Amino acid sequence: MARRIGDPVAVALGAGAGETAGVLGEHGAVKVLTSDASEFAEYLVVPKVDALQAAVEAVSPAAVLVVSSAEGKEIAARLALRIGSGIITDATDLEAGEEGPV
Numbered sequence: 001m002a003r004r005i006g007d008p009v010a011v012a013l014g015a016g017a018g019e020t021a022g023v024l025g026e027h028g029a030v031k032v033l034t035s036d037a038s039e040f041a042e043y044l045v046v047p048k049v050d051a052l053q054a055a056v057e058a059v060s061p062a063a064v065l066v067v068s069s070a071e072g073k074e075i076a077a078r079l080a081l082r083i084g085s086g087i088i089t090d091a092t093d094l095e096a097g098e099e100g101p102v
Contacts, residue, residue, distance in 0.1 A: 008029045010024040012034045013040040013048060013051055017035060052066075064076070065094075
């Protein structure tokens with residue numbers, strides 16, 4: 001889905017993030033940002049939001065896609081507030097429009 005609007009960049013967090021990077025590349029990510037910091041092992045969303053915010057600032061993506069789970073929705077909501085963006089949950093499709101992703 002991400003490939004429809006640009007070159008996909010993935011973020012892998014937690015133990016084994018380095019090994020996960022290769023798998024994400026095999027699935028289409030052109031770049032993978034990783035961090036294996038110990039705080040990602042806990043059910044704490046703030047460190048994950050911090051990491052995603054840093055990733056957004058580093059690559060300026062057209063959109064940020066997050067897994068549709070309770071944790072993913074909380075992370076997406078907090079990230080949207082921090083970066084001044086909107087949020088769409090439970091999206092099932094994505095395409096490039098004239099003014100950006102729709």
